[in-house]
Amino acid sequence: MPFTTQIQPRRGSLADSTADLLVLPVASGDDAPTAAGGAEAVAGLLPAPLDDLFTHYSLTGAPGELVQFPVPRDGGLTRLALLGVGPGSPGDLRKAGAALSRAGRGRERVALAWPGHGAAAAAAFAEGVLLASYTFSMKTGETPANQRPAQAVDVVGAGAEALADDLRRGAALAAATALARDLINTPSLAKGPEWMVARAREVASGAGLDVRVWDEKDLVDEGFGAILGVGQGSVRPPRLVRLSYTPENPTEHIVLVGKGITFDTGGLSLKPNDNMKLMKTDMSGAAIVLGVLSELAAVGASVRVTGLLPLAENSFSGSATRVGDVLTTYSGTTVEVLNTDAEGRLVMADAFGYAVAELGPDALVDVATLTGAAKVALGTGIGALYSNDDTIAAELSAAGEQSGEPLWRMPLTDEYAPTTGSRIADLANVGTRGKDFGPAGATEAALFLREFTADVPWVHLDIAGPGRSMSESGILSKGGTAFTTRTLLRWLASR
Numbered sequence: 001m002p003f004t005t006q007i008q009p010r011r012g013s014l015a016d017s018t019a020d021l022l023v024l025p026v027a028s029g030d031d032a033p034t035a036a037g038g039a040e041a042v043a044g045l046l047p048a049p050l051d052d053l054f055t056h057y058s059l060t061g062a063p064g065e066l067v068q069f070p071v072p073r074d075g076g077l078t079r080l081a082l083l084g085v086g087p088g089s090p091g092d093l094r095k096a097g098a099a100l101s102r103a104g105r106g107r108e109r110v111a112l113a114w115p116g117h118g119a120a121a122a123a124a125f126a127e128g129v130l131l132a133s134y135t136f137s138m139k140t141g142e143t144p145a146n147q148r149p150a151q152a153v154d155v156v157g158a159g160a161e162a163l164a165d166d167l168r169r170g171a172a173l174a175a176a177t178a179l180a181r182d183l184i185n186t187p188s189l190a191k192g193p194e195w196m197v198a199r200a201r202e203v204a205s206g207a208g209l210d211v212r213v214w215d216e217k218d219l220v221d222e223g224f225g226a227i228l229g230v231g232q233g234s235v236r237p238p239r240l241v242r243l244s245y246t247p248e249n250p251t252e253h254i255v256l257v258g259k260g261i262t263f264d265t266g267g268l269s270l271k272p273n274d275n276m277k278l279m280k281t282d283m284s285g286a287a288i289v290l291g292v293l294s295e296l297a298a299v300g301a302s303v304r305v306t307g308l309l310p311l312a313e314n315s316f317s318g319s320a321t322r323v324g325d326v327l328t329t330y331s332g333t334t335v336e337v338l339n340t341d342a343e344g345r346l347v348m349a350d351a352f353g354y355a356v357a358e359l360g361p362d363a364l365v366d367v368a369t370l371t372g373a374a375k376v377a378l379g380t381g382i383g384a385l386y387s388n389d390d391t392i393a394a395e396l397s398a399a400g401e402q403s404g405e406p407l408w409r410m411p412l413t414d415e416y417a418p419t420t421g422s423r424i425a426d427l428a429n430v431g432t433r434g435k436d437f438g439p440a441g442a443t444e445a446a447l448f449l450r451e452f453t454a455d456v457p458w459v460h461l462d463i464a465g466p467g468r469s470m471s472e473s474g475i476l477s478k479g480g481t482a483f484t485t486r487t488l489l490r491w492l493a494s495r
Contacts, residue, residue: 028061038113097128126170184480231312233320260286267340373441
């Protein structure tokens with residue numbers, strides 16, 4: 001849902017601000033916390049010297065640490081907050097922005113004295129403020145006033161006006177993430193493949209992208225057998241969407257593929273009810289790719305980017321793909337389906353085959369809520385990264401670190417490759433040699449996908465763990481996180 005908070009630099013100091021929450025940054029130090037900027041402007045308002053306040057509230061200046069208290073102002077009272085910004089890294093300012101956003105709920109205007117850090121920190125601060133204010137609700141009543149995000153966050157003090165472009169950049173990164181979160185959080189009653197097509201057309205129209213859509217007849221005619229196989233059990237037929245961003249004189253061509261399973265019952269390999277509750281989010285990869293495409297121009301990306309969204313609902317019926325069926329993918333590779341709940345890799349295999357054969361990419365990156373095994377390996381805070389290219393893997397890992405979306409590179413163990421074999425087809429969609437190699441589900445899925453890359457430089461991002469949040473914390477709200485949206489935008493903007 002659109003952000004209601006506006007972040008902007010303003011002239012003057014905290015003393016000049018009419019905001020109803022004034023925020024003074026506090027930096028951590030080796031010995032004691034220190035005011036990071038703007039202290040002189042509010043010295044006359046404070047109930048005690050700053051050092052005494054730090055001691056009284058046991059403040060350390062840790063990023064996101066926050067206390068607030070009333071201070072006299074213009075014949076009445078207003079609120080002043082002491083906000084920890086740590087040493088001032090972009091990650092610190094992102095955490096501080098999130099804490100400020102939550103403290104500012106119910107306020108009309110919040111003003112922060114800028115602690116004097118650079119462009120990357122300003123962008124991260126804007127991300128933190130906006131993403132922590134994100135909500136998704138289909139309730140009919142109005143949100144209580146004390147839970148509404150602040151209408152405005154002003155950044156004041158020396159050098160604040162020079163941050164306008166950086167704050168806008170952070171807002172663009174947050175907007176892409178919020179768009180993806182909205183798509184992810186939408187219930188699947190509304191969200192079928194054709195609904196996603198409509199959203200893609202809206203984004204394409206607003207962002208100046210070219211768009212092509214394959215309906216079920218097109219998919220049959222052009223040989224997308226895996227997408228068709230996954231979607232044939234549903235009354236809502238599958239789709240494939242291609243979105244194209246082409247700046248002037250592009251330096252290279254990157255293809256992004258996002259898993260787009262709009263609801264995943266598991267098919268005939270039916271999931272238990274508890275495992276199905278979160279499956280409206282199984283199209284997170286497609287939502288992320290769409291979010292990234294929506295803001296490429298805003299972040300100044302100079303590479304050509306094509307986004308592929310293979311969309312299907314994995315349902316069960318008399319027409320559903322059966323265990324033991326063999327599907328022929330776009331590239332001509334045959335796949336024996338030994339588990340209909342391993343469907344994401346199938347739709348992406350068709351997208352990969354098309355990208356390699358028709359698009360000539362310089363690099364291929366996919367993102368998917370693909371395997372529970374990745375979540376078991378890395379938990380809910382870190383995404384799994386597999387790659388056949390050390391340079392791109394390192395670049396994306398660095399972009400993830402900058403975005404607060406950590407990625408951990410996992411091994412593409414060639415010794416495990418035989419587990420993707422089938423007795424009757426070229427490949428099987430789940431491992432067939434577990435007794436030999438043990439449970440390595442995330443690696444098996446990555447090795448399966450690698451078969452369709454034709455040695456194009458490739459990165460696979462399995463976000464099954466961090467793709468969903470079960471609580472509200474920091475920049476996250478409960479539901480889909482759109483993890484890696486900002487990572488991909490930063491990486492593409494840097495190339």
